[in-house]
Amino acid sequence: MSKDGEDPFGGRSPTSHEHMTGLPWDASYREGPAPWDFGGPQPAVVEAAGRFTGDVLDVGCGSGENALHLASLGLRVLGVDVAETALRRARRMAGERGLDAEFATADALRLERLGRGFDTVLDCGLFHTFDADERVRYVKSLEAVTKGTLFILCFSDEGENTGPHPVKREALTAPFGRGWRVKTIEKARVRTRFHDENGAPAWFATIEREPSDE
Numbered sequence: 001m002s003k004d005g006e007d008p009f010g011g012r013s014p015t016s017h018e019h020m021t022g023l024p025w026d027a028s029y030r031e032g033p034a035p036w037d038f039g040g041p042q043p044a045v046v047e048a049a050g051r052f053t054g055d056v057l058d059v060g061c062g063s064g065e066n067a068l069h070l071a072s073l074g075l076r077v078l079g080v081d082v083a084e085t086a087l088r089r090a091r092r093m094a095g096e097r098g099l100d101a102e103f104a105t106a107d108a109l110r111l112e113r114l115g116r117g118f119d120t121v122l123d124c125g126l127f128h129t130f131d132a133d134e135r136v137r138y139v140k141s142l143e144a145v146t147k148g149t150l151f152i153l154c155f156s157d158e159g160e161n162t163g164p165h166p167v168k169r170e171a172l173t174a175p176f177g178r179g180w181r182v183k184t185i186e187k188a189r190v191r192t193r194f195h196d197e198n199g200a201p202a203w204f205a206t207i208e209r210e211p212s213d214e
């Protein structure tokens, strides 16, 4: 609890990343742009945007640049995050740009609470913040809402000047078992405020839901 009696984690358990930093995610957004808010949508997301279809969920949308880019292409987008400051910024930018995107507070580890399904789900920079146990829970949570394709853009461990949570290729595929098909994992880049304009080494994974035979 904070001094004013408010739970900074909004009733959920802190994630491993929040335990590590000692701060709720929201704190990253309170004093100016967060370290990953470089001022636009991720180039890898822009490049893949033609592969997004139908209803889109952006999980861990932050201040919404990716969701807003997808909305600007006419896609129906819901961005969810646990950081209220980021969501307020995303809604404000949607208004300023005249874009019709929805932003809501939701825990990526409890997506079933949304009670909705999405044709395309984007994770840009969230997967790599979870530890191995959380990734297993996260994939279960994604199962409840993903009807078609899941795209994950995360830091990779291959190359120079890696980001703060570099993910090995095997660690990216490990939590996806029955009910999923890892279609491709391509080398990509993630832009941040602490890398030059070429960004950091990344993976761009395309993962599809498969009907389970149960």
Ligand SMILES: C[S@@+](CC[C@H](N)C(=O)[O-])C[C@H]1O[C@@H](n2cnc3c(N)ncnc32)[C@H](O)[C@@H]1O
Residues within 6 Å of the ligand: 015, 025, 026, 036, 037, 042, 059, 060, 061, 062, 063, 064, 065, 066, 080, 081, 082, 083, 086, 106, 107, 108, 109, 123, 124, 125, 126, 129
């Ligand atoms: C590295 S940032 C990436 C933000 C955004 N996707 C982008 O590309 O700018 C990770 C985001 O995930 C959010 N996040 C972390 N844990 C979460 C959880 N359990 N549920 C929902 N969002 C979460 C954080 O608040 C943060 O906005």
